[in-house]
Amino acid sequence: MNKSKLKKITSARLFLPIVCLIAVLLLNVIKTPDFFNVSIRNGVLYGYIIDVINRASELVILAIGMTLVTAASGGQDISVGAVMAVAAAVCCQILSGGQVSVNEYQNSIIIAVIAALLASALCGAFNGFLVAKLNIQPMVATLILYTAGRGIAQLVTNGQITYIRVDSFKMAGGYIGKCPIPTPIFFAIITVLIVYLILKKTALGLYIESVGINGKAARLVGLNSTMIKFLTYVICGVLAGIAGIVASSRIYSADANNIGLNLEMDAILAVALGGNFLGGGKFSLIGSVIGAYTIQALTTTLYAMNVKADQLPVYKAIVVVIIVTLQSDVFKKYIAGLKAKKSVAVEGGQK
Amino acid sequence: AADDTITVGFSQVGAESDWRTANTESMKSTFSEENGYNLIFDDAQQKQENQLTAIRNFIQQEVDYIVLAPVTETGWDTVLQEAKDAGIPVIIVDRMVDVSDDSLYTAWVGSNFKLEGQKAMAWLDAYLEAKGRGDEEINLVDIQGTIGASAQIGRTQGFDDAVEAHDNWTTLAQQSGEFTQAKGQEVMESILKQSGDDIDVVYCENDNEAFGAIDAIEAAGYEVGGEEGQILVMSFDTTNAGLTDTLSGKITLDTECNPLHGPRVQEIIEKLEAGEEVDKQAYVDEEMFAADDTVTSIKVDDADYEVTTITQDIIDGRAY
Amino acid sequence: MEQNVVLEMRDISKNFTGVRALSHVDFTLRKGEIHALMGENGAGKSTLIKVLTGVHEFESGSIHMAGNSNAILNHSPQEAQANGISTVYQEVNLCPNLTVAENLFIGREPRKMGMIDWKQMNERSGKLLESLDIHVPPTQMLEECSIAIQQMIAIARAVDMKCRVLILDEPTSSLDDDEVEKLFVLMRRLRDEGVGIIFVTHFLEQVYAVCDRITVLRNGELVGEYETKDLPRVMLVAKMMGKDFDDLADIKSEHKDKKQGKPEPVIEAKGISHKGTIKPFDITINKGEVIGLTGLLGSGRSELVRAIYGADKAETGTLKVKGKEAKINSPLDAMKLGMAYLPEDRKAEGIIADLSVRENIIIALQAKRGMFHPLSRKEMDEAADKYIKLLQIKTASRETPIKSLSGGNQQKVILGRWLLTNPDYLILDEPTRGIDIGTKTEIQKLVLDLADQGMAVTFISSEVEEMLRTCSRMAVLRDGQKVGELEENELSQSGVMKAIAGGDDK
Amino acid sequence: MKANGMQKKKMTGNGFLLLITIALFAVMYIAGMIIFADKGFAKPQMFLNLFVSNAGLLVIACGLTIVMITGGIDISVGSVTALVCMVLADLMENKGVNTYVAVLVALLIGVAFGVVQGFLVAYLDIQPFIVTLAGMFFGRGMTAIISTDMISIKNELFLKWANFRFYMPFGSTNKKGKFIPAYIPPTVVIAVIVVIIIAVLLKYRKFGRKLYAIGGNRQSALMMGLNVKRTMFQAYVLDGFLAGLGGFLFCLNSCAGFVEQAKGLEMDAISSAVIGGTLLSGGVGTPIGTLFGVLIKGTISSLITTQGTLSSWWVRIILSLLLCFFIVIQSVIASMKKKAK
């Protein structure tokens, strides 16, 4: 009874991603004993672990969009980093009214945010159109915005970094009033919740999986594959837009060249570390979220261990390979085989 | 009219920062049609291989001059040889190139990053001395630029040499902030958690990193500034935003890195057109701006450099 | 070991998570015999074969090949091939992006100086195809071939390899009688050359036509091994099903008298065509009527129904559904008008492999209801349970991914999917392909019952006999053209055959 | 009769996309020659420069084509290139190692990446994107670990290779009326040979055909008795080797090693292969197509450079618009063809 319960837990889909996250975190306890210390400092929560959760927010938001896109189209959207920059640029440029640096809003923040999200939705729609309607392979279709996106963002900001030095603008990336919890965390949680609820309360999740597994069959049972794929790209675009706004709020500026730089790769990695198959089909949203936190935990850990930024990728690569190897079916089978052999040996011994 | 216009091919690194944009703008406005030039501009998107291609393209277009702002210092022998064979003078701007034969380029215009670092550290020495902290134990943090970039190499060198030369100075941490505000902030946060209470000086290798570092420092409940008990922040580039922070005292010293290379290059081309000799190396003038007037001049390698106290008028009067 | 045995499997057991697919099964194959492996859907036939060829590992038992006293263990199909075992699997396993010739020869291409000799390969393929009467150019892409042709190509590939054991897992499911006859000629020839052949099929006539011996499995257990001549058909059925069953009973007559008078048309198609595949046709399908579409392989039966359903958009013509003009641009439009379509290519167009049985059953209904009206978990479970029971789907649970069901059971799930949408007009394209006789009869009965309740049904099958048992009317197709209709009173084996072949009579 | 007609149609169907690609390339290039005739675009050297600049990329893209045919991908190639350049520079300049030995080591690095990545992908069945993403991180990090300085290669023999030129019997006359022969460096010769060898390998060797079978349907390939794992492994090793070789050619062009080198090269290689008709989903692609993909990308940049008045961000935008235009045209033509059938 107890054993079967244990087995049930270990065979659950999210088991390994969670174990990996915990393993990465435990690594810290040995190297940096105060890693889990959380204190209140300057009126806000303070500690490495808070940093991990805070810094991972954009990645979590992106990973959600990436999961949906991956599930429906069996490919990845590599333009999300650039779309973040576009959204940030649009938002800040409207707020600054074209100036390089402002101390108060030139236009309403609501208009700016809506425009930014519209711009990112448009980017998503462009990707979606290429992928769903023209049947262009996702990675290639999104390669177009991947290269153009930052160009567009620079065009919007005239190649400058636009600063919005207004306290309320810093809230999305900082703190709201006296709340000790960094705001990005709320953004991440709320986004996850909303998407989760949409999937739960509509049949979208099932549709996405069906389209991703067998597009032909999905069409014959009455699903509009084109529309569903398109939709996932739009969602992914909007989420990238939200992430872009959060990221730009952190630095209260639109840095077209650097916002979301290389984040697309981390987002894809998060999806994979969450136990999702990059070829599409069944997916686990929560898995990707765990994957995103794992990646950030790893980065923060390595910083805490004083690993140089330029050497960090080497360690990241090694840990990633270890994690995906542990999660691979072949490895699991191998372990199962070892166990079986052991039990056979025991039985044989008894005879 | 076509005969007396001078065609200039300009291969630019990219548009990776404000500084670069100002640099491009300076070139474009200098080599305009009104001034009698035809500028062929190429953006290499931070890739050296694109620059090699662009220069070969310029050679085929038979431009009169090639201006090159190299992505890297290395790897130019072959293509510069091709330009030389084709009889086209090459003027290097910004970063230096490392070639086996000096005659491959005609002149160089740019900044001396190592000197920038040396100047900044010399100022720090003088500043601490003036504050009566010359013999105190001073703990420094270096937030480096993108590893491998010329500016990072030069400025880190200046930093390292100075720390080496002072027995009472220690480097607590040296991490790359990749020249961005976000990374600068992230790295600073991590450093503060390890040794926040001990930090005296943060040496940021550009303004963007400084903004991030300042945010991180303030969020952790420390104060930035030049007084004892505060964390002193130094920076480079003197962008508009950077000088604004200098004025408010958050950045105590900002060392200039001048992007306005256009007029200098034009001077050289005019001399060449007139058949005159030109200097092989031309440094652009670079100033230093401090939040206060504790130190007004410093000395590096027997040369004197003035330190300007920042005012709003200075900021308003600058072109970038 | 007996002298003339080529293959011996002893005490084979195999578990999948939650399912015991094989338990202590023995199987012996002699040299130069055709050995039928029989059993209901999910009995474990394919699993036994896959264990043999190294696709699946197994828990216990041993495999011996003639002339080798050591047990062999194939780790991969490649090893099996090296051991002289050549296999045609139940699901067609070919590469769609390669030409027919390459699919025939991949892994053993003819070479000249180390380089693949394409000319020779194409020539040899041409000859091979010709000898099997398959009319398809060797340089055609496989994906452009119909599923039947693909099945023939898979067979051609297997038989062309020099082998001691040839395994054919339901090779005839997509073939019509002519093709089957061609295959039998081939099988007999190989048998005479001393090859041992394992033959899996659900067509009992075929068993009695070519097989020497029969091994019957039921629920993963061995029932017994018999000489064909000692096992009459009724007994074979009884052994497979574990109970007496008459698969030849006249099921239609019970339903006959229930027919009402005036025909109510559900579908009226006029001049519908699809470029390149079918020429304009008219067809009317009435309420409560089962209409069969018959014709040779590739005559366009599938294309015809696909055009009606909107799976391929019709270029010309008009369609009236229940008397009202209808515009169908996509399958969803058709579904909303009460149509349902069970496609012939189960693997490519039917199952959604990684989804559970439950999800596969409810997906069509869900799509019809729309994204914002999701079925509750309870509704889903009930629907799934209902059809699992009704159609006797053998599955570990309703949450099992459909891909791990046996082929026949997958088909039942798809059928359940469409029945759940409660259609007025049901299109069944080869619904009984790969389905065991017991279930087949159940499905036929079900179709008639549904018709009685007023559903209009179009039934396509390569088995004329099956059509005769269910259809009240038949349309005959030839080369993408509807060439005639057979009324109730004209329905007979010979009549249909004649119409298909296209004599001058019609 | 019917069979014959079909055969003909299918034969063109196979190479149809490639023909379209080549035609589009020709149209674009000729248009460039007309529009920018006064800017030297029509000179033969301008065309050869497409090869000169992209020799390394071409070899790397060929390697990618191979793994993409199996349905895989390799995004580590940019980092491998950087690592190869850095190792070459470091060994020759800082460690004083013999040039030949250094080149050998560099090539072995590529193979080593291939072996490790191939093992993980083929035998442990880990998703290629993730494996090579890790490879990408690893390569870039290792480059930084070896040296964060820029290292110029001054090795005489190496520079001799780099500066060697094969002069052509044709050329162009410059403004002053002097005839200047067109040339190519050895890198181009090596790259073209590689393309030919790979083309033959894929078309006329068992190994090549197995790659297509695996890409077409991995499960089927396994069931047909192909050794899927070993073949995949070999594909990645070959790809790794070509990445190493490409890195070497790349280094001959730039003669330097530094951390940021060849950043984003993987995307250039992938998009070249895709423009050349390779499918990311596997089973389709040829090195010849990839060659044209590289040429098309090169021509697009060359057109923009020649035009020479765009601001930095417009360069990015126009570049991707042209790319977009190209991909869309391809896709539209392909689907029109499908419909017509």
Ligand SMILES: Nc1ncnc2c1ncn2[C@@H]1O[C@H](COP(=O)(O)OP(=O)(O)OP(=O)(O)O)[C@@H](O)[C@H]1O
């Ligand atoms: N990969 C798998 N994972 C889990 N269960 C499986 C798998 N393959 C087969 N099974 C189960 O094993 C049992 C035997 O399946 P098998 O495919 O051998 O049946 P079969 O006799 O070939 O039936 P059919 O006539 O329908 O082809 C079935 O209950 C099936 O659900």
Ligand SMILES: Nc1ncnc2c1ncn2[C@@H]1O[C@H](COP(=O)(O)OP(=O)(O)OP(=O)(O)O)[C@@H](O)[C@H]1O
């Ligand atoms: N024996 C064959 N030789 C050549 N082409 C064939 C053959 N069989 C099928 N085809 C192709 O398939 C097309 C029609 O196939 P379709 O699936 O509609 O036939 P069908 O009547 O449904 O037969 P089935 O479903 O039994 O294969 C034809 O146009 C033809 O191109």
Ligand SMILES: [Mg+2]
């Ligand atoms: Mg079976």
Ligand SMILES: [Mg+2]
């Ligand atoms: Mg059919």
